[in-house]
Amino acid sequence: MSGEKDLDxxxxxxxxxxxxxxxxxxxxxxxxxxxxxxxxxxxxQALSQDTHPxxxxxTAGTPAEDGADLAKKxxAxxxxxxxAxLxxxxxxGIEEEEAPAPVETTPASAQPSEDGDDLAKKxxAxxxxxxxAxxxxxxxxxLAGESTPAEETPAAQTSDExDDLAKKxxAxxxxxxxAxxxxxxxxxLAGESTPAEETPAVDAxxDGDDLAKKxxAxxxxxxxAxxxxxxxAxTxxxxxAGTxxxxxxxxxxxxxxxxxxAxxxxxxxAxxxxxxxAGAAKGGDVSxxxxxEKPSANQPFLDKYRKVIEENLGADVLEDSYINKLSxxxxxxxxxxxxxxxxxxxxxxxxxxxxxxxxxxxxTDFVTHMEVYVHLFSYKNRQSVALKVKIDRDEPTIESLxxxxxxxxxxxxxxxxxxxxxxxxxxxxxxxxLGEDWxxxxxxxxxxxxxxxx
Amino acid sequence: MIRTExxxxxxxxxxxxxxxxxxxxxxxxxxxxxxxxxxxGYLHRGTEKLAEDLQYTQIIPYTDRMDYLSAMTNNYVICxxxxxxxxxxxxxxxxxxxxxxxxxxxxxxxxxxxxxxxLDLGATSPFIYAFRDREMxxxxxxxxxxxxxxxxxMRVGGVKWDAPEGxxxxxxxxxxxxxxxLKGYHNLVSGNEIFLDRVKGVGVYSKEEAINYSLSGPNLxxxxxxxxxxxxxxxxxxxxxxxxxITREEGDCLARYHVRLEEIEExxxxxxxxxxQFPAEGEIMAKVPKIIKAPKGEAFVxxxxxxxxxxxxxxxxxxxxxxxxxxxxxxFYNLQILPKLLVGENIANLIAILGAVDIVLGEVDG
Numbered sequence: 001m002s003g004e005k006d007l008d009x010x011x012x013x014x015x016x017x018x019x020x021x022x023x024x025x026x027x028x029x030x031x032x033x034x035x036x037x038x039x040x041x042x043x044x045q046a047l048s049q050d051t052h053p054x055x056x057x058x059t060a061g062t063p064a065e066d067g068a069d070l071a072k073k074x075x076a077x078x079x080x081x082x083x084a085x086l087x088x089x090x091x092x093g094i095e096e097e098e099a100p101a102p103v104e105t106t107p108a109s110a111q112p113s114e115d116g117d118d119l120a121k122k123x124x125a126x127x128x129x130x131x132x133a134x135x136x137x138x139x140x141x142x143l144a145g146e147s148t149p150a151e152e153t154p155a156a157q158t159s160d161e162x163d164d165l166a167k168k169x170x171a172x173x174x175x176x177x178x179a180x181x182x183x184x185x186x187x188x189l190a191g192e193s194t195p196a197e198e199t200p201a202v203d204a205x206x207d208g209d210d211l212a213k214k215x216x217a218x219x220x221x222x223x224x225a226x227x228x229x230x231x232x233a234x235t236x237x238x239x240x241a242g243t244x245x246x247x248x249x250x251x252x253x254x255x256x257x258x259x260x261x262a263x264x265x266x267x268x269x270a271x272x273x274x275x276x277x278a279g280a281a282k283g284g285d286v287s288x289x290x291x292x293e294k295p296s297a298n299q300p301f302l303d304k305y306r307k308v309i310e311e312n313l314g315a316d317v318l319e320d321s322y323i324n325k326l327s328x329x330x331x332x333x334x335x336x337x338x339x340x341x342x343x344x345x346x347x348x349x350x351x352x353x354x355x356x357x358x359x360x361x362x363x364t365d366f367v368t369h370m371e372v373y374v375h376l377f378s379y380k381n382r383q384s385v386a387l388k389v390k391i392d393r394d395e396p397t398i399e400s401l402x403x404x405x406x407x408x409x410x411x412x413x414x415x416x417x418x419x420x421x422x423x424x425x426x427x428x429x430x431x432x433x434l435g436e437d438w439x440x441x442x443x444x445x446x447x448x449x450x451x452x453x454x
Numbered sequence: 455m456i457r458t459e460x461x462x463x464x465x466x467x468x469x470x471x472x473x474x475x476x477x478x479x480x481x482x483x484x485x486x487x488x489x490x491x492x493x494x495g496y497l498h499r500g501t502e503k504l505a506e507d508l509q510y511t512q513i514i515p516y517t518d519r520m521d522y523l524s525a526m527t528n529n530y531v532i533c534x535x536x537x538x539x540x541x542x543x544x545x546x547x548x549x550x551x552x553x554x555x556x557x558x559x560x561x562x563x564x565x566x567x568x569x570x571x572x573l574d575l576g577a578t579s580p581f582i583y584a585f586r587d588r589e590m591x592x593x594x595x596x597x598x599x600x601x602x603x604x605x606x607x608m609r610v611g612g613v614k615w616d617a618p619e620g621x622x623x624x625x626x627x628x629x630x631x632x633x634x635x636l637k638g639y640h641n642l643v644s645g646n647e648i649f650l651d652r653v654k655g656v657g658v659y660s661k662e663e664a665i666n667y668s669l670s671g672p673n674l675x676x677x678x679x680x681x682x683x684x685x686x687x688x689x690x691x692x693x694x695x696x697x698x699x700i701t702r703e704e705g706d707c708l709a710r711y712h713v714r715l716e717e718i719e720e721x722x723x724x725x726x727x728x729x730x731q732f733p734a735e736g737e738i739m740a741k742v743p744k745i746i747k748a749p750k751g752e753a754f755v756x757x758x759x760x761x762x763x764x765x766x767x768x769x770x771x772x773x774x775x776x777x778x779x780x781x782x783x784x785x786f787y788n789l790q791i792l793p794k795l796l797v798g799e800n801i802a803n804l805i806a807i808l809g810a811v812d813i814v815l816g817e818v819d820g
Contacts (some may be wrong), residue, residue, distance in 0.1 A: 209798065326749065356662075364779045379679060382686065407668025435495065442503050443778075
């Protein structure tokens, strides 16, 4: 569903872009006719150079025109500005003295000084900048693999109709700020002080920008984005100072609203943390925010299993044991490699445990080690347990559970076939899926197909 | 005593009674099977390997092709696994649509199992009746999802399409129709003496053996184990419906036959109640992120498919693709007991025993 929405939006954007480009081209052509002096190759340069001096006159000359035309012109201006930036980048280092006015690396302030303080032109420049910013941002978001927050995308999309994108963006940032404020409040209520997560939305976008800067081909674009954002942020700050707090205070009266705001803020903080982790190109860790939750309903069962095992087999047979909250709170036991079989046998034959049914057995290649995961169930006690064991990846050998549960026969063959785990004591360990002549074990993370045709 | 000699007989992989590409190498001494070796993997497509490069939503069509006779439950199991990890609450209307789709799928699957089983045993017309009624279900699911077999209907957070106008009424009308037809099924086959001779007391295993061999579904319930994940570990909204878990004590092929037929009736009960309780309006998708990322960690969930317990294990490292995906495919586990069942049996019972296990090879091979 969401994927299609994305596609629609992309399509819309593409259409708008194409339109703007067409208009720009037409105008450029009209302008180019007036002064046709350059060769074919640096045509773009010529266009941008020529059109820019012309453009302010155009926009200034028709201030009384209706809104639709204005919007069109704005779009054209935006496209032009983009082209100019591109041309400039190309030209840089070749002909420095000729560098014209438009999208300079320095923001708005530089422009009016060169071309006179024409209001319409300024506005057009702002739109262009904002558009570039939006584009750069979107790109950055995509690069970071980030799911864009809901408030931001619509603002970016409607850029063509929108009069002032910067304003909208500012509003969005203000919203984020307000959420942050609400969150801070909620945090305080919860007795937690977390200064690091103050401005999640801004953090996330900044990270995206960094990435864009590094990766985007158009450096000027990214710079314009940064400038626009800085401006927007400044406006937002001013706004938030004025209204944001009041808003949240008003909402804060309501208990429900508070809780909701807190939840939103939490999600945002998590997203920001994730974006940060992604930016740092390290394995992102989901914030363990829920450490102070109440114990699981299955905790007594886990305690019981552990107690019975430790009483009978010794205290050091288990490497770890915990409740897996992601997996419907299943009690999970991690056996040591040499006690795995013993623990499994005990789980089945002990009267208190009685796990008579093997629901699932499979292996996983975690690169640092292999792991065998066994899901057991007791029809007598109607209880589940997960048993895991970590084994050496280079020499993946472990005892077979087939003698305990006959149902482990084929799953172990499958694990052997696809991962190369050898189960000692298995009556007929063979490559059950791929056949004996297959080279390699496909589910290993370093698997290279022997025959690329297959 | 007549002198017999040992003979190697190859069944399949292309044989109509193996319900797909399944090969069975049997050693027979006269007419008695002394050894049976199943050979599988002809339909292995590496779904689990492929899934490691796919986003969660992109994996769903692959699950359609595992158990292609009840693709809805396969759709559900992966969505359920991801939803469990992410803690997503499903809108009520979506849950109803899911349950109805799954129960229709269960009936369709059992109808195929019934029809082809009788066909395996030599009676051709019941197969046609079963497919006639199954076609109505396929049409209903087609209206719902736009596909006849590979639905790709469910999404993480809900379902892709809302029910079209009048769809629920169609289901409501279908329930009494099939109830009436089921009587005909019983009249036609269940009391037939030839049929009973072929299946009664054939392929017997005990409750303990069934559990030891990790059997599930009707194969397990036919031995008297009262266990149905819909009832005993309720997922979705199954706890809202009143239905029975069908069991038999005999553990033979006939018991499995009856369990399946009676499960159709129970599914009809669920459908009937679902039609009554169906919410008039509501969302069909929960609010989910645009790019679905399961949190770091692992989860294993299991649900009740027509063939037994289908499970999905996801190990995630927080990315949009699973780090490792594993399906617990009931047919794969159920088939393990086959060599044990066949040894000592008459060769004529081979197909009767194999058919009663009710395998789908797409699921066996993954």
